Amino acid sequence: MIIAERKPITEIWRLIESYRQILVVGCRGCVTVCLAGGAREVANLANLLHLAAREHGCSITILQHTVERQCEYEFVQPLAAYGQGDCSIEAVVSLGCGIGVQAVAECLPDIPVYPGLNTSFLGMPERSGRWVERCHACGQCILDKTGGICPIARCAKNLLNGPCGGSQHGQCEIGGGTDCAWQLIYDKLSRLNQLDRLKEIALPKDWSKDRDGGPRRLCREDWEEDNFTDEVRE
Amino acid sequence: MKSGSNLEKVLRAGHFAVTTEIGPPKSCDAEVVRRHGETLRGYADAYNVTDNQTAVVRLSSMAACTILTGMGLEPVLQMTCRDRNRIALQSDLLGAAALGIRNVLCLTGDHQSFGNHPDSKNVFDLDSIQLIHTARLMRDKGQFLCGEEMKVKPRLFIGGVVNPFADPFEFRVTRLAKKNAAGADFVQTQAILDMSRFERFMKKVREAGLHEQVFILAGLMPIKSARMARYMQKNVPGMMVSEEICQRLEKAEDVKAEAVKLVVEQIEQIRQIEGVAGVHLMAVAWEEIIPAIVEQAGLYPRPSL
Numbered sequence: 001m002i003i004a005e006r007k008p009i010t011e012i013w014r015l016i017e018s019y020r021q022i023l024v025v026g027c028r029g030c031v032t033v034c035l036a037g038g039a040r041e042v043a044n045l046a047n048l049l050h051l052a053a054r055e056h057g058c059s060i061t062i063l064q065h066t067v068e069r070q071c072e073y074e075f076v077q078p079l080a081a082y083g084q085g086d087c088s089i090e091a092v093v094s095l096g097c098g099i100g101v102q103a104v105a106e107c108l109p110d111i112p113v114y115p116g117l118n119t120s121f122l123g124m125p126e127r128s129g130r131w132v133e134r135c136h137a138c139g140q141c142i143l144d145k146t147g148g149i150c151p152i153a154r155c156a157k158n159l160l161n162g163p164c165g166g167s168q169h170g171q172c173e174i175g176g177g178t179d180c181a182w183q184l185i186y187d188k189l190s191r192l193n194q195l196d197r198l199k200e201i202a203l204p205k206d207w208s209k210d211r212d213g214g215p216r217r218l219c220r221e222d223w224e225e226d227n228f229t230d231e232v233r234e
Numbered sequence: 235m236k237s238g239s240n241l242e243k244v245l246r247a248g249h250f251a252v253t254t255e256i257g258p259p260k261s262c263d264a265e266v267v268r269r270h271g272e273t274l275r276g277y278a279d280a281y282n283v284t285d286n287q288t289a290v291v292r293l294s295s296m297a298a299c300t301i302l303t304g305m306g307l308e309p310v311l312q313m314t315c316r317d318r319n320r321i322a323l324q325s326d327l328l329g330a331a332a333l334g335i336r337n338v339l340c341l342t343g344d345h346q347s348f349g350n351h352p353d354s355k356n357v358f359d360l361d362s363i364q365l366i367h368t369a370r371l372m373r374d375k376g377q378f379l380c381g382e383e384m385k386v387k388p389r390l391f392i393g394g395v396v397n398p399f400a401d402p403f404e405f406r407v408t409r410l411a412k413k414n415a416a417g418a419d420f421v422q423t424q425a426i427l428d429m430s431r432f433e434r435f436m437k438k439v440r441e442a443g444l445h446e447q448v449f450i451l452a453g454l455m456p457i458k459s460a461r462m463a464r465y466m467q468k469n470v471p472g473m474m475v476s477e478e479i480c481q482r483l484e485k486a487e488d489v490k491a492e493a494v495k496l497v498v499e500q501i502e503q504i505r506q507i508e509g510v511a512g513v514h515l516m517a518v519a520w521e522e523i524i525p526a527i528v529e530q531a532g533l534y535p536r537p538s539l
Protein backbone atom coordinates (compact mmCIF):
# COMPACT_ATOMS: atom_id res chain seq x y z
CA MET A 1 0.00 0.00 0.00
CA ILE A 2 0.92 3.65 -0.15
CA ILE A 3 2.60 4.95 2.98
CA ALA A 4 2.30 8.61 3.89
CA GLU A 5 2.78 10.86 6.88
CA ARG A 6 1.14 14.09 7.84
CA LYS A 7 3.00 17.31 7.14
CA PRO A 8 3.96 19.32 10.22
CA ILE A 9 1.00 21.33 11.47
CA THR A 10 2.89 24.61 11.07
CA GLU A 11 3.38 23.87 7.39
CA ILE A 12 -0.31 23.05 6.87
CA TRP A 13 -1.33 26.15 8.81
CA ARG A 14 0.80 28.33 6.56
CA LEU A 15 -0.92 26.82 3.51
CA ILE A 16 -4.38 27.76 4.71
CA GLU A 17 -3.95 30.68 7.09
CA SER A 18 -5.56 33.17 4.73
CA TYR A 19 -8.82 31.16 4.48
CA ARG A 20 -11.70 31.04 6.92
CA GLN A 21 -13.85 28.20 5.48
CA ILE A 22 -11.96 24.97 5.04
CA LEU A 23 -12.79 21.44 4.05
CA VAL A 24 -10.52 18.60 5.21
CA VAL A 25 -10.92 15.45 3.13
CA GLY A 26 -9.82 12.06 4.39
CA CYS A 27 -9.55 8.68 2.70
CA ARG A 28 -10.46 5.27 4.05
CA GLY A 29 -7.82 3.51 1.89
CA CYS A 30 -4.07 3.13 2.45
CA VAL A 31 -3.70 6.31 4.48
CA THR A 32 -6.24 5.10 7.02
CA VAL A 33 -4.22 1.93 7.49
CA CYS A 34 -0.95 3.84 7.88
CA LEU A 35 -2.63 6.20 10.36
CA ALA A 36 -2.08 9.34 8.31
CA GLY A 37 -5.33 10.35 6.62
CA GLY A 38 -8.39 8.46 7.82
CA ALA A 39 -11.48 9.91 9.52
CA ARG A 40 -9.66 9.96 12.85
CA GLU A 41 -6.72 11.92 11.44
CA VAL A 42 -9.13 14.31 9.72
CA ALA A 43 -10.77 15.09 13.07
CA ASN A 44 -7.37 15.39 14.66
CA LEU A 45 -6.14 17.84 12.02
CA ALA A 46 -9.33 19.90 12.38
CA ASN A 47 -8.63 20.24 16.11
CA LEU A 48 -5.03 21.23 15.53
CA LEU A 49 -6.02 23.83 12.95
CA HIS A 50 -8.61 25.30 15.33
CA LEU A 51 -5.90 25.57 17.95
CA ALA A 52 -3.52 27.22 15.51
CA ALA A 53 -6.25 29.67 14.48
CA ARG A 54 -6.91 30.56 18.10
CA GLU A 55 -3.20 31.16 18.64
CA HIS A 56 -3.24 33.52 15.70
CA GLY A 57 -6.30 35.28 17.05
CA CYS A 58 -8.76 34.21 14.38
CA SER A 59 -11.51 31.66 14.02
CA ILE A 60 -12.10 29.29 11.17
CA THR A 61 -14.82 26.92 10.07
CA ILE A 62 -13.71 23.43 9.19
CA LEU A 63 -15.87 20.82 7.48
CA GLN A 64 -14.77 17.20 7.53
CA HIS A 65 -15.45 14.59 4.90
CA THR A 66 -13.83 11.19 4.57
CA VAL A 67 -14.44 9.23 1.38
CA GLU A 68 -14.00 5.55 0.64
CA ARG A 69 -11.02 6.11 -1.69
CA GLN A 70 -9.72 9.46 -2.92
CA CYS A 71 -8.05 7.79 -5.89
CA GLU A 72 -11.27 6.92 -7.74
CA TYR A 73 -13.57 9.38 -9.46
CA GLU A 74 -16.56 7.39 -8.30
CA PHE A 75 -15.82 8.22 -4.67
CA VAL A 76 -14.57 11.80 -5.00
CA GLN A 77 -17.25 13.00 -7.42
CA PRO A 78 -19.68 13.82 -4.57
CA LEU A 79 -17.14 16.37 -3.30
CA ALA A 80 -17.96 18.49 -6.36
CA ALA A 81 -21.02 19.70 -4.42
CA TYR A 82 -18.71 21.74 -2.19
CA GLY A 83 -17.76 23.82 -5.21
CA GLN A 84 -21.32 24.55 -6.26
CA GLY A 85 -24.19 26.80 -5.28
CA ASP A 86 -23.90 28.78 -2.10
CA CYS A 87 -21.36 26.49 -0.48
CA SER A 88 -18.67 28.81 0.80
CA ILE A 89 -15.65 26.54 1.08
CA GLU A 90 -12.52 28.59 0.31
CA ALA A 91 -9.86 25.89 0.41
CA VAL A 92 -9.45 22.16 0.78
CA VAL A 93 -6.81 20.18 2.63
CA SER A 94 -6.64 16.61 1.37
CA LEU A 95 -5.30 13.92 3.64
CA GLY A 96 -5.12 11.51 0.73
CA CYS A 97 -1.91 10.39 -0.90
CA GLY A 98 -0.63 12.44 -3.83
CA ILE A 99 -3.05 10.62 -6.10
CA GLY A 100 -5.98 11.51 -3.88
CA VAL A 101 -5.02 15.17 -3.69
CA GLN A 102 -4.98 15.36 -7.49
CA ALA A 103 -8.29 13.57 -7.91
CA VAL A 104 -9.96 15.90 -5.39
CA ALA A 105 -8.44 18.91 -7.16
CA GLU A 106 -9.88 17.70 -10.46
CA CYS A 107 -13.35 17.55 -8.92
CA LEU A 108 -13.06 21.05 -7.52
CA PRO A 109 -11.52 23.04 -10.37
CA ASP A 110 -12.25 26.47 -8.81
CA ILE A 111 -11.12 25.85 -5.25
CA PRO A 112 -7.48 25.47 -4.17
CA VAL A 113 -6.69 21.98 -2.88
CA TYR A 114 -3.64 21.57 -0.63
CA PRO A 115 -1.79 18.41 0.37
CA GLY A 116 -1.84 17.62 4.07
CA LEU A 117 0.40 14.59 3.73
CA ASN A 118 3.81 13.75 2.39
CA THR A 119 3.38 10.63 0.29
CA SER A 120 6.39 8.55 1.25
CA PHE A 121 6.61 5.21 -0.54
CA LEU A 122 5.03 1.90 -1.47
CA GLY A 123 5.43 -0.40 1.46
CA MET A 124 3.93 -2.05 4.47
CA PRO A 125 3.94 -1.94 8.23
CA GLU A 126 6.90 -3.88 9.57
CA ARG A 127 5.58 -3.73 13.08
CA SER A 128 3.34 -1.39 14.99
CA GLY A 129 4.34 2.19 14.26
CA ARG A 130 6.99 1.32 11.70
CA TRP A 131 6.57 1.16 7.93
CA VAL A 132 9.10 0.03 5.33
CA GLU A 133 9.52 0.48 1.58
CA ARG A 134 9.07 -2.61 -0.57
CA CYS A 135 8.42 -1.69 -4.19
CA HIS A 136 9.40 1.17 -6.47
CA ALA A 137 6.85 0.35 -9.20
CA CYS A 138 9.65 -0.12 -11.71
CA GLY A 139 7.27 -1.56 -14.29
CA GLN A 140 9.16 -4.79 -14.87
CA CYS A 141 9.31 -6.94 -11.79
CA ILE A 142 12.45 -8.97 -11.18
CA LEU A 143 11.50 -10.51 -7.84
CA ASP A 144 11.67 -13.94 -9.50
CA LYS A 145 15.44 -13.51 -9.74
CA THR A 146 16.06 -12.11 -6.31
CA GLY A 147 14.35 -14.45 -3.91
CA GLY A 148 11.32 -12.23 -3.57
CA ILE A 149 13.35 -9.31 -2.18
CA CYS A 150 13.42 -6.16 -4.26
CA PRO A 151 16.85 -4.61 -4.91
CA ILE A 152 15.30 -1.70 -6.79
CA ALA A 153 13.38 -0.45 -3.79
CA ARG A 154 15.56 -1.82 -1.03
CA CYS A 155 19.17 -1.40 -2.23
CA ALA A 156 20.35 2.21 -1.93
CA LYS A 157 22.00 1.91 -5.36
CA ASN A 158 19.44 -0.40 -6.97
CA LEU A 159 22.24 -2.77 -7.93
CA LEU A 160 21.46 -5.87 -9.95
CA ASN A 161 24.59 -7.96 -9.63
CA GLY A 162 25.03 -8.41 -5.92
CA PRO A 163 26.14 -6.35 -2.94
CA CYS A 164 28.51 -3.43 -3.34
CA GLY A 165 31.69 -3.21 -1.30
CA GLY A 166 29.93 -1.32 1.45
CA SER A 167 27.83 -4.23 2.69
CA GLN A 168 28.94 -5.38 6.13
CA HIS A 169 27.28 -7.29 8.98
CA GLY A 170 24.04 -7.32 7.01
CA GLN A 171 23.87 -3.53 6.95
CA CYS A 172 23.83 -1.14 4.02
CA GLU A 173 26.70 1.31 3.78
CA ILE A 174 24.30 4.23 4.17
CA GLY A 175 23.78 3.19 7.80
CA GLY A 176 20.82 4.18 9.89
CA GLY A 177 19.92 0.55 10.55
CA THR A 178 19.11 -0.12 6.88
CA ASP A 179 19.39 -3.79 5.99
CA CYS A 180 21.54 -4.54 2.95
CA ALA A 181 18.98 -5.85 0.46
CA TRP A 182 21.63 -7.95 -1.22
CA GLN A 183 22.60 -9.68 1.99
CA LEU A 184 18.91 -10.55 2.43
CA ILE A 185 18.74 -11.80 -1.15
CA TYR A 186 21.90 -13.84 -0.68
CA ASP A 187 20.59 -15.43 2.52
CA LYS A 188 17.23 -16.22 0.97
CA LEU A 189 18.66 -17.77 -2.20
CA SER A 190 21.14 -19.68 -0.11
CA ARG A 191 18.23 -21.18 1.89
CA LEU A 192 16.48 -22.01 -1.38
CA ASN A 193 19.63 -23.59 -2.80
CA GLN A 194 19.45 -21.11 -5.67
CA LEU A 195 22.71 -19.21 -5.20
CA ASP A 196 23.67 -20.23 -8.72
CA ARG A 197 21.23 -17.64 -10.00
CA LEU A 198 23.45 -14.89 -8.67
CA LYS A 199 26.37 -16.10 -10.77
CA GLU A 200 24.71 -14.98 -13.98
CA ILE A 201 25.45 -11.43 -15.05
CA ALA A 202 22.33 -9.33 -14.90
CA LEU A 203 22.49 -7.10 -17.96
CA PRO A 204 21.49 -3.41 -17.84
CA LYS A 205 17.83 -3.03 -16.92
CA ASP A 206 15.18 -1.49 -19.11
CA TRP A 207 14.32 1.59 -17.06
CA SER A 208 11.90 2.89 -19.66
CA LYS A 209 9.13 1.05 -17.83
CA ASP A 210 10.02 3.03 -14.70
CA ARG A 211 9.29 6.76 -14.31
CA ASP A 212 12.29 7.44 -16.56
CA GLY A 213 10.17 6.58 -19.59
CA GLY A 214 7.78 9.43 -18.83
CA PRO A 215 4.37 9.32 -17.14
CA ARG A 216 3.04 5.82 -17.39
CA ARG A 217 -0.31 4.68 -18.63
CA LEU A 218 -1.77 1.22 -18.64
CA CYS A 219 -4.31 0.29 -21.30
CA ARG A 220 -6.36 -2.85 -21.25
CA GLU A 221 -8.06 -3.03 -24.62
CA ASP A 222 -10.43 -5.67 -23.38
CA TRP A 223 -11.70 -3.23 -20.77
CA GLU A 224 -11.78 0.01 -22.74
CA GLU A 225 -15.26 1.54 -22.98
CA ASP A 226 -15.41 1.46 -26.76
CA ASN A 227 -14.81 -2.24 -26.82
CA PHE A 228 -17.55 -3.07 -24.36
CA THR A 229 -20.15 -5.25 -25.95
CA ASP A 230 -23.73 -4.75 -24.89
CA GLU A 231 -23.45 -8.00 -23.09
CA VAL A 232 -20.64 -6.76 -20.87
CA ARG A 233 -22.48 -3.52 -20.19
CA GLU A 234 -25.38 -5.45 -18.82
CA MET B 235 47.75 -6.65 -26.16
CA LYS B 236 44.25 -5.26 -25.66
CA SER B 237 45.11 -1.68 -24.87
CA GLY B 238 48.86 -1.31 -25.14
CA SER B 239 48.90 0.54 -21.82
CA ASN B 240 52.04 0.48 -19.73
CA LEU B 241 50.12 -1.25 -16.93
CA GLU B 242 49.03 -3.98 -19.29
CA LYS B 243 52.57 -4.43 -20.60
CA VAL B 244 54.04 -4.66 -17.11
CA LEU B 245 51.46 -7.21 -16.02
CA ARG B 246 51.68 -9.32 -19.16
CA ALA B 247 55.48 -9.37 -18.91
CA GLY B 248 55.03 -10.94 -15.48
CA HIS B 249 56.42 -8.07 -13.42
CA PHE B 250 54.97 -7.43 -9.99
CA ALA B 251 53.00 -4.28 -10.78
CA VAL B 252 52.64 -1.13 -8.71
CA THR B 253 49.77 1.31 -9.06
CA THR B 254 48.96 4.21 -6.83
CA GLU B 255 46.37 6.89 -6.50
CA ILE B 256 46.01 10.60 -7.12
CA GLY B 257 42.96 12.36 -5.73
CA PRO B 258 42.04 15.51 -7.68
CA PRO B 259 41.60 18.67 -5.62
CA LYS B 260 38.33 20.30 -4.57
CA SER B 261 39.10 23.17 -6.91
CA CYS B 262 40.22 23.76 -10.48
CA ASP B 263 43.85 24.01 -9.41
CA ALA B 264 45.70 21.90 -11.99
CA GLU B 265 48.93 22.56 -10.11
CA VAL B 266 47.82 20.17 -7.35
CA VAL B 267 47.49 17.34 -9.85
CA ARG B 268 50.86 18.19 -11.41
CA ARG B 269 52.55 18.37 -8.03
CA HIS B 270 51.22 14.94 -7.02
CA GLY B 271 52.22 13.59 -10.41
CA GLU B 272 55.76 14.91 -9.97
CA THR B 273 56.07 13.47 -6.44
CA LEU B 274 55.03 10.06 -7.65
CA ARG B 275 56.78 10.06 -11.04
CA GLY B 276 58.66 6.83 -11.58
CA TYR B 277 57.23 5.09 -8.52
CA ALA B 278 54.26 3.36 -10.15
CA ASP B 279 53.32 1.78 -13.46
CA ALA B 280 50.05 3.68 -13.58
CA TYR B 281 48.21 6.22 -11.45
CA ASN B 282 44.54 5.85 -10.51
CA VAL B 283 42.65 9.09 -10.60
CA THR B 284 39.62 8.98 -8.34
CA ASP B 285 36.15 10.01 -9.53
CA ASN B 286 34.52 12.33 -7.00
CA GLN B 287 35.61 9.95 -4.29
CA THR B 288 33.21 9.45 -1.37
CA ALA B 289 30.75 11.53 -3.38
CA VAL B 290 32.60 14.77 -2.73
CA VAL B 291 32.76 17.13 -5.71
CA ARG B 292 36.27 17.41 -7.10
CA LEU B 293 38.05 18.29 -10.30
CA SER B 294 36.89 15.73 -12.84
CA SER B 295 38.77 12.49 -13.12
CA MET B 296 38.91 12.75 -16.91
CA ALA B 297 40.48 16.22 -16.76
CA ALA B 298 43.04 15.17 -14.14
CA CYS B 299 43.92 12.08 -16.24
CA THR B 300 44.53 14.34 -19.21
CA ILE B 301 46.86 16.54 -17.15
CA LEU B 302 48.82 13.41 -16.21
CA THR B 303 49.06 12.08 -19.76
CA GLY B 304 50.38 15.51 -20.71
CA MET B 305 53.16 14.97 -18.17
CA GLY B 306 53.99 11.58 -19.62
CA LEU B 307 52.43 9.69 -16.71
CA GLU B 308 49.94 6.91 -17.31
CA PRO B 309 46.57 7.32 -15.60
CA VAL B 310 43.87 4.82 -14.66
CA LEU B 311 40.58 6.63 -15.14
CA GLN B 312 38.19 5.76 -12.33
CA MET B 313 34.54 5.84 -13.36
CA THR B 314 31.63 5.42 -11.00
CA CYS B 315 28.03 4.63 -11.90
CA ARG B 316 26.64 7.07 -9.36
CA ASP B 317 26.60 10.25 -11.41
CA ARG B 318 26.17 9.22 -15.04
CA ASN B 319 23.72 7.13 -17.01
CA ARG B 320 24.67 4.72 -19.77
CA ILE B 321 24.72 7.48 -22.37
CA ALA B 322 27.26 9.59 -20.47
CA LEU B 323 29.34 6.59 -19.43
CA GLN B 324 29.73 5.30 -22.98
CA SER B 325 30.45 8.81 -24.19
CA ASP B 326 33.15 9.20 -21.54
CA LEU B 327 34.71 5.86 -22.48
CA LEU B 328 35.01 7.13 -26.05
CA GLY B 329 36.33 10.46 -24.80
CA ALA B 330 38.92 8.79 -22.59
CA ALA B 331 40.23 6.69 -25.44
CA ALA B 332 40.35 9.76 -27.69
CA LEU B 333 42.42 11.60 -25.07
CA GLY B 334 44.94 8.77 -24.92
CA ILE B 335 43.75 7.30 -21.65
CA ARG B 336 44.33 3.54 -21.83
CA ASN B 337 43.15 2.21 -18.44
CA VAL B 338 39.71 2.50 -16.90
CA LEU B 339 38.56 1.31 -13.52
CA CYS B 340 34.82 0.66 -13.32
CA LEU B 341 33.18 1.15 -9.94
CA THR B 342 29.69 1.35 -8.55
CA GLY B 343 30.62 4.39 -6.45
CA ASP B 344 29.95 5.38 -2.86
CA HIS B 345 26.42 6.46 -2.07
CA GLN B 346 25.97 10.24 -2.19
CA SER B 347 24.91 10.27 1.45
CA PHE B 348 28.64 10.06 2.31
CA GLY B 349 29.55 13.17 0.38
CA ASN B 350 29.00 16.89 0.42
CA HIS B 351 25.79 16.81 -1.63
CA PRO B 352 23.68 14.26 0.21
CA ASP B 353 20.53 15.80 -1.28
CA SER B 354 21.52 14.98 -4.86
CA LYS B 355 19.88 12.41 -7.09
CA ASN B 356 21.86 9.29 -7.79
CA VAL B 357 21.90 7.55 -11.13
CA PHE B 358 23.02 3.92 -10.87
CA ASP B 359 21.54 3.24 -14.30
CA LEU B 360 24.28 0.61 -14.60
CA ASP B 361 26.18 -1.16 -11.86
CA SER B 362 29.94 -1.79 -11.91
CA ILE B 363 29.62 -5.20 -13.54
CA GLN B 364 27.39 -3.81 -16.25
CA LEU B 365 29.86 -0.98 -16.83
CA ILE B 366 32.70 -3.49 -17.25
CA HIS B 367 30.50 -5.40 -19.68
CA THR B 368 29.82 -2.18 -21.57
CA ALA B 369 33.51 -1.25 -21.85
CA ARG B 370 34.35 -4.69 -23.13
CA LEU B 371 31.51 -4.65 -25.63
CA MET B 372 32.80 -1.36 -27.00
CA ARG B 373 36.43 -2.45 -27.12
CA ASP B 374 36.08 -6.01 -28.43
CA LYS B 375 32.93 -5.87 -30.52
CA GLY B 376 32.92 -2.21 -31.40
CA GLN B 377 29.33 -2.01 -30.20
CA PHE B 378 27.34 0.31 -28.02
CA LEU B 379 24.99 -1.20 -25.44
CA CYS B 380 22.09 -0.67 -27.82
CA GLY B 381 23.81 -2.86 -30.41
CA GLU B 382 24.80 -0.08 -32.80
CA GLU B 383 28.32 -0.27 -34.18
CA MET B 384 31.12 2.26 -33.92
CA LYS B 385 33.85 2.91 -36.49
CA VAL B 386 36.87 2.95 -34.21
CA LYS B 387 37.03 0.76 -31.13
CA PRO B 388 38.37 2.27 -27.90
CA ARG B 389 41.51 0.42 -26.79
CA LEU B 390 41.15 0.14 -23.06
CA PHE B 391 42.59 -1.97 -20.29
CA ILE B 392 39.51 -2.65 -18.18
CA GLY B 393 39.63 -2.82 -14.43
CA GLY B 394 37.31 -3.32 -11.53
CA VAL B 395 37.52 -3.46 -7.77
CA VAL B 396 36.87 -6.26 -5.30
CA ASN B 397 36.32 -5.99 -1.61
CA PRO B 398 37.27 -9.17 0.26
CA PHE B 399 36.30 -7.44 3.50
CA ALA B 400 32.65 -6.86 2.72
CA ASP B 401 29.89 -9.39 3.28
CA PRO B 402 28.75 -12.00 2.40
CA PHE B 403 32.32 -13.32 2.26
CA GLU B 404 31.73 -16.24 -0.15
CA PHE B 405 29.90 -14.03 -2.58
CA ARG B 406 32.95 -11.77 -2.92
CA VAL B 407 34.62 -14.51 -4.96
CA THR B 408 31.46 -14.89 -7.05
CA ARG B 409 31.51 -11.16 -7.67
CA LEU B 410 35.11 -11.35 -8.82
CA ALA B 411 34.10 -14.20 -11.14
CA LYS B 412 31.29 -12.05 -12.52
CA LYS B 413 33.62 -9.13 -13.10
CA ASN B 414 36.03 -11.46 -14.85
CA ALA B 415 33.26 -12.91 -17.00
CA ALA B 416 31.97 -9.42 -17.79
CA GLY B 417 35.40 -8.45 -19.11
CA ALA B 418 37.68 -7.17 -16.35
CA ASP B 419 41.37 -7.50 -17.27
CA PHE B 420 42.53 -6.49 -13.81
CA VAL B 421 41.10 -5.77 -10.39
CA GLN B 422 42.34 -3.80 -7.44
CA THR B 423 41.22 -4.77 -3.96
CA GLN B 424 39.96 -2.65 -1.11
CA ALA B 425 42.78 -1.78 1.31
CA ILE B 426 44.01 -4.92 3.04
CA LEU B 427 44.29 -4.27 6.73
CA ASP B 428 43.49 -7.82 7.76
CA MET B 429 45.92 -10.18 6.05
CA SER B 430 44.38 -13.43 7.23
CA ARG B 431 41.01 -12.56 5.67
CA PHE B 432 42.77 -11.66 2.41
CA GLU B 433 44.65 -14.97 2.46
CA ARG B 434 41.38 -16.85 2.89
CA PHE B 435 39.92 -14.86 0.03
CA MET B 436 42.85 -15.65 -2.27
CA LYS B 437 42.58 -19.34 -1.44
CA LYS B 438 39.02 -19.34 -2.72
CA VAL B 439 40.07 -17.29 -5.73
CA ARG B 440 42.68 -19.91 -6.62
CA GLU B 441 40.19 -22.75 -6.09
CA ALA B 442 38.01 -21.04 -8.68
CA GLY B 443 41.02 -20.58 -11.00
CA LEU B 444 40.35 -16.86 -11.21
CA HIS B 445 43.93 -15.79 -10.48
CA GLU B 446 44.87 -17.18 -13.88
CA GLN B 447 42.22 -15.19 -15.71
CA VAL B 448 42.39 -11.73 -14.21
CA PHE B 449 45.29 -9.74 -12.78
CA ILE B 450 44.73 -9.12 -9.08
CA LEU B 451 46.41 -6.11 -7.49
CA ALA B 452 46.32 -6.09 -3.71
CA GLY B 453 45.24 -2.76 -2.23
CA LEU B 454 47.40 -1.40 0.57
CA MET B 455 47.09 1.72 2.66
CA PRO B 456 49.63 3.28 4.99
CA ILE B 457 47.79 4.67 8.01
CA LYS B 458 49.19 7.84 9.48
CA SER B 459 47.82 7.56 12.99
CA ALA B 460 46.56 4.98 15.44
CA ARG B 461 43.37 6.95 15.88
CA MET B 462 42.64 6.74 12.18
CA ALA B 463 43.17 2.98 12.28
CA ARG B 464 40.70 2.63 15.14
CA TYR B 465 38.22 4.87 13.39
CA MET B 466 38.36 2.76 10.23
CA GLN B 467 38.11 -0.40 12.28
CA LYS B 468 34.87 0.75 13.83
CA ASN B 469 33.18 3.15 11.46
CA VAL B 470 33.96 2.61 7.79
CA PRO B 471 31.56 0.18 6.10
CA GLY B 472 33.34 -2.46 4.07
CA MET B 473 36.68 -2.13 5.88
CA MET B 474 38.37 -4.48 8.31
CA VAL B 475 41.38 -3.45 10.36
CA SER B 476 43.13 -6.13 12.35
CA GLU B 477 43.78 -5.69 16.04
CA GLU B 478 47.48 -6.21 15.35
CA ILE B 479 47.70 -3.20 13.06
CA CYS B 480 45.86 -0.98 15.53
CA GLN B 481 48.04 -2.03 18.41
CA ARG B 482 51.32 -1.71 16.55
CA LEU B 483 50.43 1.83 15.59
CA GLU B 484 49.28 2.59 19.11
CA LYS B 485 52.54 1.34 20.62
CA ALA B 486 54.87 2.83 18.04
CA GLU B 487 57.10 5.75 19.03
CA ASP B 488 57.39 6.94 15.45
CA VAL B 489 53.92 6.18 14.07
CA LYS B 490 54.69 7.23 10.52
CA ALA B 491 57.80 5.06 10.34
CA GLU B 492 55.76 2.18 11.75
CA ALA B 493 53.06 2.77 9.13
CA VAL B 494 55.63 2.50 6.36
CA LYS B 495 57.15 -0.59 7.95
CA LEU B 496 53.72 -2.22 8.15
CA VAL B 497 53.03 -1.69 4.45
CA VAL B 498 56.49 -2.88 3.44
CA GLU B 499 55.96 -6.05 5.49
CA GLN B 500 52.54 -6.52 3.92
CA ILE B 501 54.06 -6.25 0.45
CA GLU B 502 56.55 -9.00 1.39
CA GLN B 503 53.70 -11.21 2.62
CA ILE B 504 51.61 -10.54 -0.44
CA ARG B 505 54.43 -11.45 -2.80
CA GLN B 506 54.32 -14.91 -1.22
CA ILE B 507 50.61 -15.33 -2.01
CA GLU B 508 50.07 -17.20 -5.24
CA GLY B 509 47.90 -15.32 -7.70
CA VAL B 510 48.61 -11.74 -6.72
CA ALA B 511 50.00 -9.77 -9.65
CA GLY B 512 50.90 -6.53 -7.94
CA VAL B 513 49.95 -3.91 -5.40
CA HIS B 514 47.80 -0.83 -5.46
CA LEU B 515 49.00 1.76 -2.94
CA MET B 516 46.43 4.19 -1.59
CA ALA B 517 47.81 6.92 0.61
CA VAL B 518 44.88 9.26 0.94
CA ALA B 519 46.21 12.74 1.75
CA TRP B 520 49.69 11.24 2.29
CA GLU B 521 50.89 10.73 -1.29
CA GLU B 522 54.43 11.86 -0.50
CA ILE B 523 55.05 8.69 1.49
CA ILE B 524 54.64 6.41 -1.54
CA PRO B 525 58.23 6.72 -2.88
CA ALA B 526 59.68 5.57 0.46
CA ILE B 527 57.35 2.54 0.52
CA VAL B 528 58.13 1.55 -3.05
CA GLU B 529 61.88 1.88 -2.46
CA GLN B 530 61.92 0.03 0.84
CA ALA B 531 59.84 -2.77 -0.66
CA GLY B 532 62.50 -3.20 -3.35
CA LEU B 533 60.05 -2.28 -6.11
CA TYR B 534 62.06 0.68 -7.39
CA PRO B 535 62.89 1.43 -10.15
CA ARG B 536 59.81 0.39 -12.11
CA PRO B 537 60.35 -1.59 -15.31
CA SER B 538 60.39 0.49 -18.46
CA LEU B 539 58.85 -1.39 -21.36
Ligand code: SF4
Nearest residue numbers: 135136138141142150
Ligand atom coordinates in the same frame (compact mmCIF):
# COMPACT_ATOMS: atom_id res chain seq x y z
S1 SF4 C 1 11.30 -5.32 -9.13
FE1 SF4 C 1 10.11 -3.49 -9.66
S2 SF4 C 1 7.95 -4.12 -9.60
FE2 SF4 C 1 9.16 -5.72 -8.55
S3 SF4 C 1 9.07 -5.16 -6.39
FE3 SF4 C 1 10.93 -4.21 -7.23
S4 SF4 C 1 10.33 -2.17 -7.90
FE4 SF4 C 1 8.45 -3.35 -7.54
Ligand code: SF4
Nearest residue numbers: 155163164172173180
Ligand atom coordinates in the same frame (compact mmCIF):
# COMPACT_ATOMS: atom_id res chain seq x y z
S1 SF4 D 1 25.30 -2.03 1.04
FE1 SF4 D 1 23.80 -3.42 0.13
S2 SF4 D 1 21.84 -2.29 0.06
FE2 SF4 D 1 23.50 -0.80 0.46
S3 SF4 D 1 24.03 -0.03 -1.56
FE3 SF4 D 1 25.45 -1.73 -1.15
S4 SF4 D 1 24.43 -3.53 -2.00
FE4 SF4 D 1 22.89 -1.92 -1.88
